[in-house]
Amino acid sequence: MDMVKAVILGLVQGLGEFLPISSSAHLVLIPWFMRWTDSGLTFDIALHVGTLLAVVIYFWKDWIRLLHQGFANPREREGKLFWYLVLATIPGALIGFVLEDVAETVFRHPVLIACMLMVLGIILYAADRRGQKQIEVETISLQTSFLIGLSQALAIIPGVSRSGVTMTAALALGMGAGVHGGGGGGSGARGRARHAHGGGRAAVVSGSRVESQRFGTTYS
Secondary structure, three states: OOHHHHHHHHHHHHHHHOOOHHHHHHHHHHHHHHHOOOOOOOHHHHHHHHHHHHHHOOHHHHHHHHHHHHHHOOOOOHHHHHHHHHHHHHHHHHHHHOOHHHHOOHOHHHHHEEEEHHHHHHHHHHHHHHOOEOOOOHHHHHHHHHHHHHHHHHHOOOOOOHHHHHHHHHOOEOOOHHHHHHHHOOOOOOOOOOOOOOOEEEEEEEOOOOEEEEEEEEEE
């Protein structure tokens, strides 16, 4: 792979990582459309590590606070949030490890990816329209956190956005966090239910993806 192609794919990853559109899907589809040689799963993971590192560095103060609260006050809201995030990360990591070989071959077919992009988009729209939006982050249960984490295991398939499937699962399970103040909210799927931290900022590391949240608004 030459430098120009690497830069283009890096830009695709950087832009797609913060939208619920599956950056992994676009890392497969762009080379397919351009008739480039597939860069492979290892290169895709390296790009994901780059965006992961960038957001973790940006929110390092929030991580320190969450870590402190998780161990110092595990029964308080932020302490529980930390351990719920840890729990939600486990299913995707385990399934990704088990299905690593399939993810590198079968799951990278452009037709499958295109179908999953359409299917998840439809399901996300339906969940946003029909979700109860009654559960706030302060009352989220261990079971709900685990189910949201379990849904993220589907993101092993390029075309299933990790942030998109997280939002879909949260909405379907009845979560509804209103957006406070200006900045990044609005109505619709991006303005409502998220696995969010309602009183500050939190960075959610899930697999190779980071979903950053502030005042109920998800940057994912």
